[in-house]
Amino acid sequence: MTFSLTVLGSSSALPTSERFPTAQVLNVQERFFLIDCGEGAQMQLRRLRFRLGRLDHVFISHLHGDHVFGLFGLLSSLALTGRETPLHLYGPPGLEKVVIQHMDMFDIHLSFEVIFHPLACEKSSVIFEDKVLTVRHFPLHHRIPDCGYLFREKERKRRFIPGVLEKYDIPIALRTGIQMGNDLTLEDGRVIPNEALTTPGPPPRSYAFCSDTAYYRAMIPFIRGVDLLYHEATFSNEDVQRAQETLHSTARQAALIAREAEVKKLIIGHFSARYKDLQVLLDEAREIFPETWLAEDGARFDVPLEKGTL
């Protein structure tokens, strides 16, 4: 029941000797989601011994090169490994044209279908859903259209309190309904309230990705209470002017968002190459939001399943 984020690249536009451009992979119960695809993402995946074939969904935040330049090589590699399963690509409307022009330029013939999901970045909607999670996009505030992404597990079934199945001799046909919250009506007309029969299942886990973006409080309703929030922190507060001009955030601003949205853990990344030592950014964020961590390349953040309360 894994819920785990792995950082493939943590640099802003200019990569460093330690940091690749933005890319991440999220594992939700063995479903793998690639989020942004900066140059070298496929090499980082290989280093982590990740099988590329496990990717079915790629989410691109916006069409700046440091979030996309790894996509062409990745698609080409997927074709070389003989992939046949369709690949879903989510991102701003221009993404399809970019990919198709690129395949044409380099005469790349994919062995699989790419299904484009153009997103109106200024709005929010559920863009993916299966039986365990939903993915929603929501607006960020940057120089070009830019989507944040929210990955959230669905509510889990409630759990029977030990002994109740036998005590009330609950028929199999009614059990799923009760796990979804129904009360139980006995043959004699008595109603046993759900709370007497079940306890909540483990709460759904969630991850929100917010990069690139200026300090933008309008995102808060979308990310409220998530277990993990990735928020860009390109600059330190000393460079707040530069952050404003370029529509990026400081570590302090990322922490203010995390605090106001009452998230559980903040991960900061997309660091400007000017910071050789990231401690200054971490300290700045932790002063406001202590549960802050650095999205260094290769870092992994797990959200364990909480035990249901009995």
Next chain:
Amino acid sequence: MTFSLTVLGSSSALPTSERFPTAQVLNVQERFFLIDCGEGAQMQLRRLRFRLGRLDHVFISHLHGDHVFGLFGLLSSLALTGRETPLHLYGPPGLEKVVIQHMDMFDIHLSFEVIFHPLACEKSSVIFEDKVLTVRHFPLHHRIPDCGYLFREKERKRRFIPGVLEKYDIPIALRTGIQMGNDLTLEDGRVIPNEALTTPGPPPRSYAFCSDTAYYRAMIPFIRGVDLLYHEATFSNEDVQRAQETLHSTARQAALIAREAEVKKLIIGHFSARYKDLQVLLDEAREIFPETWLAEDGARFDVPLEKGTL
């Protein structure tokens, strides 16, 4: 007086956990030449602590993604570091369109001029020359137009035999001519032959880059006697059929070329991801040409200056 090749990527189209796609940097007396630019080339350069600003010339062999996909990120990074010096880009005629379309798609505004040098890959000519070296392109044999590159130092001036300057009281005005090979005519009419005055300078050093290519003996006149030959060896001899179909070479074929061209050292690379252990390719090549080495990522090959003979 460095002459040194550094391998940035040694994989064929599909990168592995150990090997990036093709890219190399050649240092000829502190002039730096980037040869091919597969995905991640700029990150490999950074890891080697190479300052990107030192690159003025980039040579692209052909327009397959694994030789070009790192170029867009590199250009973008050069702009972000505020480069103003023009950058020279050499490659097949389609390269200019590819780069310009890309800059348009991603709204990248370069802070410097890119000077394109479109090359007729089926021919050979000198494409760069300064006071220490020339660069020539020559045809390879692949599925699309594909250039090999030959980097060769110019002949050095001859060296005066110790004592002759004083013995014949050679005027300063004549010295450069004698170092270029002139004889000396004394005031009494006697002629002192050049061999009695000078010894040869160190021989010029040379490097030839041949990737991607099928086994192609027509390249031999261009690469004869070079100090270093890089020749692709995508496959082992067991997969010679696959090499023929895809117009690539086997390690054995690379060694046959090296032997017939009487080069001093052969470097093989562009390895298919199917070979986990490259020893099989190295052994196969060394059986024919013992001075063979693997172009592993980060490997560096130096050609020291030979002492002039006295």
